[in-house]
Amino acid sequence: MAKAKVSMCWFRKGLRLHDNPALVDSCKGANLVYPVFVIDPEYADPAKVGVLRYNFLLQSLEDLDRSLRQLGSRLFVAQGRPEDVLPGLWKKWAVTRLCFEADTEPYAKVRDTRIATLAEAAGVDVAPHVSHTLRDVEQYMVKAKQKVPSTYAAFCKLFATLGDVPRCAGPVEGPDMPDAPPADAADAAYNVPSLADMGYPEIAKPQRVLFPGGETEALDRMRRSLKDHAWVCAFEKPKTHPNALAPATTVLSPYLKFGCLSPRLFYHELDRIYKAAKGKHTQPPVSLHGQLLWREFFYLNGHGVANFGRMVGNPICRQIPWDPSDHRLDAWQNARTGFPFIDAIMTQLRNEGWIHHLARHAVACFLTRGDLWQSWEEGARVFDLLLLDADWSLNSANWQWLSCSAFFHQYFRCYSPVAFGKKTDP
Numbered sequence: 008m009a010k011a012k013v014s015m016c017w018f019r020k021g022l023r024l025h026d027n028p029a030l031v032d033s034c035k036g037a038n039l040v041y042p043v044f045v046i047d048p049e050y051a052d053p054a055k056v057g058v059l060r061y062n063f064l065l066q067s068l069e070d071l072d073r074s075l076r077q078l079g080s081r082l083f084v085a086q087g088r089p090e091d092v093l094p095g096l097w098k099k100w101a102v103t104r105l106c107f108e109a110d111t112e113p114y115a116k117v118r119d120t121r122i123a124t125l126a127e128a129a130g131v132d133v134a135p136h137v138s139h140t141l142r143d144v145e146q147y148m149v150k151a152k153q154k155v156p157s158t159y160a161a162f163c164k165l166f167a168t169l170g171d172v173p174r175c176a177g178p179v180e181g182p183d184m185p186d187a188p189p190a191d192a193a194d195a196a197y198n199v200p201s202l203a204d205m206g207y208p209e210i211a212k213p214q215r216v217l218f219p220g221g222e223t224e225a226l227d228r229m230r231r232s233l234k235d236h237a238w239v240c241a242f243e244k245p246k247t248h249p250n251a252l253a254p255a256t257t258v259l260s261p262y263l264k265f266g267c268l269s270p271r272l273f274y275h276e277l278d279r280i281y282k283a284a285k286g287k288h289t290q291p292p293v294s295l296h297g298q299l300l301w302r303e304f305f306y307l308n309g310h311g312v313a314n315f316g317r318m319v320g321n322p323i324c325r326q327i328p329w330d331p332s333d334h335r336l337d338a339w340q341n342a343r344t345g346f347p348f349i350d351a352i353m354t355q356l357r358n359e360g361w362i363h364h365l366a367r368h369a370v371a372c373f374l375t376r377g378d379l380w381q382s383w384e385e386g387a388r389v390f391d392l393l394l395l396d397a398d399w400s401l402n403s404a405n406w407q408w409l410s411c412s413a414f415f416h417q418y419f420r421c422y423s424p425v426a427f428g429k430k431t432d433p
Contacts, residue, residue: 012037014104015097017089018044018082019115020139021108022067023222024074026175026269028136033106034183041100041187042075044068045093046086049114051205057393058207059360063220067265068199070221078184083197090121097129100191108266109135111144111310112399141172141270141303144310155311157323158414159292162304172278175271213358218261218395225262229273232257239280240288242295249365250432257295258361260396263302274299302401309400316403317384323413329375329382336381339374340389348428349373360395365431368409369422375410377421383410 014033021027022044033040050056072082085092096102105126110119119135126133137143147165148155156162191197202209210216218224233239247255262268277295281288291297314320318327337343342350342357352366362370367390373379374386383406390406391397407413 012104013039013041013100013102014106015041015043015093015100015102017093017105017107018042018071019107019110020264020266022071022266023225023269024071024078024179025222025226026138026272027108027179028138028176029106029108029134030179031176031183032134032136033104034179034185037104037185039100039188040080040185041083041096041102041191042071042080043083043085043093043096044071045089046084046200046205047089047118048087051086053207055392057357057360058202058210059214059216059393060395060397061205061207062202062210062216063218063261063360063395064265065199065202065205066220067222067267070223070267072199074222075184078179078181079186080184081187081192081197082199083191084199085197086200089118090125093122094125094129097126097131102131104132104134106134106136108139109137109143110139111306113316138176138269138271139266140306141274141299142169144303144307147307148311153311155308156304159301159304162307163291163300166300166303172271172274175269175275215359217359218258218361220261220265220267222262222267225259225267228257228262229259229268229276232259233276233280236280236284239277239295240284243289243293244298244364245293247363247365248431249363249369250428251363254361254363256363260398261361264396264398270299270302305404306400308404316387316399318382318412321413324407325412327382327410327412330380331385332379332381335379336374336385339370339379339381339386344373344379344424346373346424349424356390356393360393362394367405369424369427371406371409372422373424375406376418378424383407383412386410 014037016030016033021029024030030042051061068082068084075081085096110116123133146169150168151165156165259268259273263270263273274296281296288294291300309315312321312323318324339349339353342353344350349370352362352370356362371383371386374381375383387402387406390402404414408415411418
């Protein structure tokens, strides 16, 4: 008798059913599929990940679980270091194939190498798939002969040489997904935990959830954003309103960060609108396509530049003698600088988990070269704690940019902590 094919789709980012090649692959020819998310203590830490972002993750897992249950399956949530947890589940469920979305962050690359080694020893086939970026970032590295382009313009030229962006993977529907075994499907031990289960306090005023997590909200938000074709075609990144009471941008970044929304789906939906406009639309770097290319460029840097998340040992980062001060950093982080515009932004960040990109620029410039002369690494740490869309590659890149450490070196072009707020909201 042939050995049953039992697949595990290991979710990390990519918390969605649409354009999920790892999930599609796990279903092919399988007798059983176990969709699994492992709550890794590396990230389940209130000192590193704030309550609003962790809540967004848990909401995204709940949404994914509901979607899988509609297909006759479910999400199995386990807790612990993946290298400790997964081998036991492979053995318990007789898993023969492990599929997951590839990840380019430093911790993830080390983790996934360990998992691949353990899987090989356990006789489990491993199949990573690319879907968190428009293309496999290694394609850029090969094409560029292992040299990361130093500018956005150079990256765009590289991007164009690789042809069309790959199409989205087909949807996973009911007939594609084998039912979860009844005994396992009913096991409450694998349910999505609560904030309290994870050691987090409940969200209480003045904090509030403005952007619920999950694929359902991601797709709905994308459709609402793209409904006005004229707005899409006229979009220019700098020319939006940082002081608007309702966000003047799409706020799709948290959904892209967690993979609730496929960047390829967003890219192709935009492309469809642009083609209908017959060229009458904005272009990169300011267009919405341009924002996805910025994301791709910074992911490539995160993958290809050594020590990209810190100053020392980072070959593209200027080595600046910052002046560490716990007092100044604390005042900035806790909205006590005495500059109303800066403090308002940092209050919004803590209470809502999202701030406009120009607001990010203003407080980043203020903390670093503009006023307080604190290291960009400290600012990146605070953003990583508080932002819903904190993304290691993008966060590191933007802080290096705003501190004039890399990418941008017009040192005296600063955001005034007084005049900029008055200019944007007279």
